[in-house]
Amino acid sequence: MTAMVRTIVVEDSLLAREAVVDRLAQLPNVTIVATLENAANAVVACARRSIGLVLMDVCTRDDESGLAAAARIKRESPSTRVIIMTSMPEHTFLAKAQAAGCDSFWYKDLQAVGLVDVVERTLRGERVWPSEAPVVWLGLARSSELTAREFDVLHQLARGLSYEQIASELGISLNTVKYHVKNLLAKTGFESTLALVVEAVDKRLVLPKY
Amino acid sequence: MAVLVCMLCLALACALMIWTCAHPARVVGLASLTRAAVDTLPSGICLGSASGVPILVNHRMDQLACELTGHSILDARAFWRDLSELSCARLLDGDQLGARALEVAAPDGSVWQFVRCKTMGRPSYLQIQAIDVTAIARARAETSAANELLREQNARQQLLLQDVEKINLKRETLSARMQAHRSLGECLLMTQKAQEQVKAGLDEQARDALLLKLVGRWDAVLRGLGHAEPTEKTGGSDLAELEGVAALIGCRVVWSGELPAEKVARSLVLSAVREALSNAARHAHATALNVCCEQQDGWTVAHIWDNGQDAQAGGAPASLTEGAGLADLRARIEEEGGVLRLDLSRGVSLTVRVPEAR
Known part of the structure; x- marks a missing residue:
């Protein structure tokens, strides 16, 4: 049995x-x-x-x-x-x-x-994993087009941190943070980080609480 | 850099003027040459005696004095006083030599930094310099405006994030309604199909089985519809679920006093109860956990202890280390301004003190 x-x-x-x-x-x-x-x-x-x-x-x-x-x-x-x-x-x-x-x-x-x-x-002891997270559109870009670092910066932006705080949190320079934000905006076509973050949270691409 | 060069030029010019004033007989020709030179300086300069009598005022300073005070400099000390009283003047910090500085916005939009100091040596002279800092002031204003904008954006961003929970709840409601529509549709189709089967001819046993299946399906859907709206998160079922879990692990929770109604305080107390339950079941093999809540001047104090083997033996646990669970709990409580205390005199008991509203 x-x-x-x-x-x-x-x-x-x-x-x-x-x-x-x-x-x-x-x-x-x-x-x-x-x-x-x-x-x-x-x-x-x-x-x-x-x-x-x-x-x-x-x-x-x-x-x-x-x-x-x-x-x-x-x-x-x-x-x-x-x-x-x-x-x-x-x-x-x-x-x-x-x-x-x-x-x-x-x-x-x-x-x-x-x-x-x-x-x-x-x-049965097998590990079943999807190969990657589902791809969603973020403005003009697919989520798969964003780099891991850009996701890190987006995640910190969604926590409401300032650029200086993000730089300190991720251990990178302020200019590097600005560079990633610029790239994020260029890829997605959003005019402000606020619009970008709202869309990312709305699409549940970034949920800082969890 | 430009400001630094100006300062150097001014310093050289001042040194030359002081030397000229100190040795008038020797350098009559040189004095007029110096005056012509300082008149060409882009910065303003005024040199006066200790009592304020102007000795040398260059062209730029004279122009500034006329623009800002309406007349040329007749008394260097009075000129400084007039500058200080201008509504467009801002006092800057003095330095260790006793220099004092003012930043003044001229009517033409330019911004000037006036620095007053007394020269070293004897006799002492009063020196006032004016340096054009328009570019710096403009850059500072732009930075300040950008910072303000960023602050506003951050504040708005945080407000929007607070709304995410509500948005998720609405989405869930919508999704629940769609699911309900789908389930009803499926049931209707099943019923229609069953009718067709009955009409086509079914034996009694098959018909009963079909009807039973249909009733079960309709029952499940109707029960689901009754709960289609998500429940509010501050209701009483958080307690019911915790008590159910406690029963599952064979450790009853005995409550006395009222749990706080305020969401954060309630959540912290329940987290502490969970932690204690977990430890009581895992390490102390307890069968009951006592929770006593008291309200004291805007604070909730919860005492939590179990009836496990250490408590009954009346001693402390053989080994106790604050693991990740307790450490996380302590961090969460302290983040909200509360206190967590461990008492090891009879087994392990926790005392949680949390503010009810921040």
């Missing part, structure tokens, strides 16, 4: 949560012991090390970051498998999930591979 995998689903949208639970019902070896809206509660739920699988949304209730919670779960209970689920194209999520030691990553609605498939493969 196959051992049942005690599973937690963290998702703050009711319909998405029900959809996930619905899909997991197809798997005979998965039993859902809790559905949560707040990622920090998942850390508590894993405290006895009896949870085998966590499906974790990134942006959860009360602004708790699913990535931070996943990192802690993997640190304290490495045998628990964690699958990150998100519909946001935020460019840092993939790297952060990998750094947190998560087992798999699934883009809701955007990925050709289905959730059931991702869960089955993850439970």
Whole structure:
């Protein structure tokens, strides 16, 4: 007889949560012991090390970051498998999930591979990762056209930092920050950093809170 | 650089004038030559006796004096006083030699820096220099305007970011409604298909199974519709979810007192409870966690302790290190102006003190 995998689903949208639970019902070896809206509660739920699988949304209730919670779960209970689920194209999520030691990553609605498939493969010990974040248009440019450094600068701009603060935060000179901002504006066609940042946040390409 | 060259020229000219004044008999011819030279300087210069009697005023300074005070310099000290009282004058810092400086905007739009000082040696002379700093003042004004614009943009950017949460909530509502429409559409199609199947002829068992499936589907959709609007984030279900998780790990939370209603304070107290629950289950093998909240003059004080093995034995835990969880919690609490205290006298207990409104 196959051992049942005690599973937690963290998702703050009711319909998405029900959809996930619905899909997991197809798997005979998965039993859902809790559905949560707040990622920090998942850390508590894993405290006895009896949870085998966590499906974790990134942006959860009360602004708790699913990535931070996943990192802690993997640190304290490495045998628990964690699958990150998100519909946001935020460019840092993939790297952060990998750094947190998560087992798999699934883009809701955007990925050709289905959730059931991702869960089955993850439970078999496979790591299922999309090759890159979804590409979105930012003004006149595709998000894939921006360099990693330009994304870093954009991320800091979205935190509301001044150029001087960005230079200090990233350990680069003020002129280099201005150079990257100039390139960002040239590529995207925006006339001001404010318009650029608003569009980037609106498209969920940059979410500094998480 | 230009200002530096002007200053050097002025210094040379002044030294020459002072020397000329000190040795009048020897250099009558040289004095007139010096005067002609200082008249060609782009900067203004005025040299007077200690009592203020003007000895030498060059052409530029005379022109400036007429523009700003309406007359030539009759008394160097009175001229300085008149300058200081002009509405377009701004006092700058003096230096260690006692020089004082004024920045004056002339009616023609140019900006002049006037510097007053007493010369060294005996007899002492009063010296006033005027240097054209229009370009510097203009650059400073432009920088200041640019900084102001940047400050405004930063402030607006931060305001907009605050709205992101609301925008996300609206998007989610819209997405929920679209999902509801899709689900209803699917159910209607399923019902229509079932009707066709029933009309085409189905045995009783198959018909019952089909009806049961349809009812289940409609029930799920209608239940979903009842919750289609996202709930407010400051409601009571944060507590219910935490209690559910506590029950899952077999550690009951016993509350006494009122949790703060203010969002940040409430969130911090609940974070502390989560941290304590996590540690109580993992290390102390506790079955209950006590949380006692008190409100004291705009502060919430929460005492949190468990009934784990160390608490029952009445001793401190064998080893205790402040791990990442507690350190993060401490940082979050201190960032909001609160305090986290650990007490190890009977197991591990936490005391959290957080302001209710900042």
